[in-house]
Amino acid sequence: MISDPELITPNVERMSERFAALAEFHDSTVPGWSREVFSEPYRASRDWVRRQMADAGLDPVTDAAGNIVGRLPGRRGGGPALVTGSHTDTVSQGGRFDGIVGVLAGIEVAQRFRETGTRLEHDLTVVDFLGEEANDFGISCIGSRAVTGVLRAEHFDRVDGAGTRLGDAVTGFGLDPQRMLRQAWRPADVHAYVELHIEQGPLLERSGTSVGVVTAIAGIDRLLLRFAGQSGHAGTTAMDERHDALVSAAAAVLTVERVGCGAPVHGVATPGCIESSPGSMGVITDQARLWAELRSVDGSWLRGARKQIVDEVVAEARRRGVQVDVDHLTDQDPVPTAEPVQDVIGRSADALGLSWRAVPSGAGHDAAHLARLAPMGMIFVPSVNGRSHCPEEFTAITDIEQGVHVLASTLMSLDRMSLDRHAVVRGG
Known part of the structure; x- marks a missing residue:
C-alpha cells in the first residue's frame, strides 16, 4: 500500500483518452459540444461513464435520481463516505471540460488508489450528478438537489418553451419523479465532499497559479x-x-x-x-x-x-x-466552502510543490448543495483565456493532471481527519 500522496500520480495518457472519448457524445448538428440533460447524446454518454467507473474498480449504479454513483470500498466497510464528482451534461454549444473534469478526475483517483493498493478508511464515492447545467425548465443541479433533499414536487410542474413539463421529461428519461423526491442522503452518509473543476474564469491563468482553493460559491x-x-x-x-x-x-x-x-x-x-x-x-x-x-x-x-x-x-x-x-x-444563497477543507487543499498543493491561491467561484456547482450534508471544498484548475460555456473552453491536460493529484492527496488527508459537522451549511 502507498501512503505518500506524491506517489499517487495520475495516468495522463488514460485521462486524455477518456476526455477524447466522452467528447464524441454530442449533438453533431450544432457547433461545439452539446450534451444537454435528457438529450440522446446525454443518455448514450451515461452508459459510457458507468463502464469507465467499472473499469476503474468502482461499483457503479444509477440511483433513483438519475445520478451515476460508483463506490470503492474502504477498510471500515460502510459508514460515511468521502465523496467526489461533478457532472457530464453541457450547455448548448458548450465545451469539453466544464464538470467533465471532476467526474473523470474522480474515476482516475479511484483507479490509481486501486492500482497502487491504497485503501482508504472510508468508502470513496464518485458521482456523475444528473443535469447540473441550467435548462429550459429553469432548474439546475437536479441530481444534487435530489440527494440533498431540496428537489421539490413543484419543480416537476415547470414547463419549457415547448410546453413540456419537467416531470414528463424526467419520466421520458426513465426516471420516476416520486422516487426522486425520496432519494435524499443523510448527513451521516457523507464524511466530506470535494469537487475538482475548471475555474471558468481568468484569475489562475493570468497569475500563473496552478491551483485555486475555492472560498465560496456564488448565490444565483x-x-x-x-x-x-x-x-x-x-x-x-x-x-x-x-x-x-x-x-x-x-x-x-x-x-x-x-x-x-x-x-x-x-x-x-x-x-x-x-x-x-x-x-x-x-x-x-x-x-x-x-x-x-x-x-x-x-x-x-x-x-x-x-x-x-x-x-x-x-x-x-x-x-x-x-x-x-x-x-x-x-x-440559491451563496455557499462558503468549509475552512478545514480549504486548509487541506492548500497543504496538499504545497506538499506537491504547486502554487495556489484562494478564489471565489462565480459559477454554480453541485458542491453548493452537497454542503448541506458534509464539509465541502472545491479545487480549481486554470481555464485558457478564462473561456467557458463555449466551444473554445480549454484546460491543458498538464493542469488537469496537477488538479487530479491535489484531489487524490486531499482525499487521503481528509480520510484520516475527524471533521467538524458545524462546517455543514444548513438551510438556504
Whole structure:
C-alpha cells in the first residue's frame, strides 16, 4: 500500500483518452459540444461513464435520481463516505471540460488508489450528478438537489418553451419523479465532499497559479419577466399611444446590465434570453419574455439587486402601459466552502510543490448543495483565456493532471481527519 500522496500520480495518457472519448457524445448538428440533460447524446454518454467507473474498480449504479454513483470500498466497510464528482451534461454549444473534469478526475483517483493498493478508511464515492447545467425548465443541479433533499414536487410542474413539463421529461428519461423526491442522503452518509473543476474564469491563468482553493460559491437568482402589452398596426398607431411589450423588455435588458455594473467584486447580472410575439415588423408586440440572472458571493447585494431590478422594470413598464409578471426561477444563497477543507487543499498543493491561491467561484456547482450534508471544498484548475460555456473552453491536460493529484492527496488527508459537522451549511 502507498501512503505518500506524491506517489499517487495520475495516468495522463488514460485521462486524455477518456476526455477524447466522452467528447464524441454530442449533438453533431450544432457547433461545439452539446450534451444537454435528457438529450440522446446525454443518455448514450451515461452508459459510457458507468463502464469507465467499472473499469476503474468502482461499483457503479444509477440511483433513483438519475445520478451515476460508483463506490470503492474502504477498510471500515460502510459508514460515511468521502465523496467526489461533478457532472457530464453541457450547455448548448458548450465545451469539453466544464464538470467533465471532476467526474473523470474522480474515476482516475479511484483507479490509481486501486492500482497502487491504497485503501482508504472510508468508502470513496464518485458521482456523475444528473443535469447540473441550467435548462429550459429553469432548474439546475437536479441530481444534487435530489440527494440533498431540496428537489421539490413543484419543480416537476415547470414547463419549457415547448410546453413540456419537467416531470414528463424526467419520466421520458426513465426516471420516476416520486422516487426522486425520496432519494435524499443523510448527513451521516457523507464524511466530506470535494469537487475538482475548471475555474471558468481568468484569475489562475493570468497569475500563473496552478491551483485555486475555492472560498465560496456564488448565490444565483434567475428571473423570468413576462411583459403583456397591446398589439396594433405598426404604421397607424402613434408612438405615444403604444403599449409595446418588446420595448419594455428591451428597457429591462438595460436595467439588468446597469445593476450588474454597479455590483461589488464578484457580483454580476446577465440578461440571457428575450422572446416576443407575434414577431412581425408590421405589428406592435403584445407579449415578450426576458430571462435574467444575478450572481454574487455577497448575499445582501444579491437580494438587494433582485429587488432593484424588479422594482425598476415594473415601474418602467407601467409607464408604457405594459403589465409585468415576475417568476423567480431560482433562489440559491451563496455557499462558503468549509475552512478545514480549504486548509487541506492548500497543504496538499504545497506538499506537491504547486502554487495556489484562494478564489471565489462565480459559477454554480453541485458542491453548493452537497454542503448541506458534509464539509465541502472545491479545487480549481486554470481555464485558457478564462473561456467557458463555449466551444473554445480549454484546460491543458498538464493542469488537469496537477488538479487530479491535489484531489487524490486531499482525499487521503481528509480520510484520516475527524471533521467538524458545524462546517455543514444548513438551510438556504
